[in-house]
Amino acid sequence: MAHRTWLESVRSRLAESGLTLDDLVSRSGYSKTRLSELLRGKGYYPGWEITYSVVKALNMPPWPVRRLWSAAAREARKDSVWIRNGIHAVQPLGPEEPPTAHLGFTQAMRRPYTTYARAFLQTDQRAQWVVAETFDILWVNWREATASPDTPRHAWLLLRSRVMSRAFQRENHPDLRAAAFQTAGQAEIDDLAERMARIGRLADFFDAVARLPQDQLDVTVLRYLCGIDADAVPGIVGLPLAIAHTLDHHARGALNGLYPHTDTRE
Structure with a gap:
């Protein structure tokens, strides 16, 4: 999956550039056979040297692509020496300078994105990694992102696609039951039997949350698991205020019908 992430960006940029494979050969210095193998993404995982030659030829930002390439190399079970040697063979890359608008966007969204990811991925490390990956993909495809209507x-x-692709699944839904262990209320209960009973009730409640339609699920998790203010949610999920509030209303109505006395904040 990680290999496909950066490779799809390379393919898209090549198609957008109008360059032919022969043009890429002359610009990169690699043979048509080697470049064809890289672009097909089958048979072997390409080294950073040839990958960088294509990235440079297509005028793509090398820093985020290198991070994505490294992650995919680890997923392809390349050892750390192989990865490190490939990186050291292409030095330096120059200053890491994301677009100013991208930098501002990531600074504004890092916290809510990370808290959302943590709800599904359960650890800070996994959440931070997925958010960093999302921001790198966004940087590589920043022109496409800014050309979109929103x-x-x-x-x-x-972000949602990256989180859901790694979230634990239960009956074709993300498994949110572990969130029951993260609520403040249960942690304050001294009696073990009472605490476990409350965790069990909350686990059932969060399982119901996970079965909400996706946009309702997103708004609910941000509001009630991540503690994001209602007026901030629309800007995070990229929806108009009225739609976000309607989603919240419908989600609360559905959940209150199933679990009328459940309050995750207690």
């Missing part, structure tokens, strides 16, 4: 919505759907 950049925040484009970015949110990208």
Whole structure:
């Protein structure tokens, strides 16, 4: 999956550029056979040197692509020496300078994106990694993101797809039951039997949350698991205020019908 992430961006940029494979050969210095193998994404995982030659030829930002390439190399079970040697063979890359608008966007969205990811992925490390990956993909495809009708919505759907692809699944839904262990109320209960009973009730409640339609699920998790203010949610998910509030209303109505006395904040 990680390999496909950066490779699809390379393919899209090549198609957008109008360059032929022969043009890429002359610009990169690699043979048509090697470049064809890289672009097909089958048979082997390409080294950073040839990958960088294509990235440079297509005028793509090398820093985020290198991070995505490294992650995919680890997923392809390449050892750390192979990865490190490939990186050291292409030095330096120059200053890491994301677009100013991208930098501002990531600074504004890092916290809510990370808290959302943590709800599904359960650890800070996994959440931070997925958010960093999302921001790198967004940087590589920043022109596409800013050309979309709504950049925040484009970015949110990208984050959601990365989170859901890694979330634990239960009956074709993300498994949110572990969130029951993270609520403040249960942690304050001294009696073990009472605490476990409350966790069990909350686990059932969060399982119901996970079965909400996707946009309702997103708004509910941000509001009631992540503690995001209602007026801030629309800007995070890239939806108009009225639609976000309607989603919240419908989600609360559905959940109150099933679990009328459940309050995750207790």
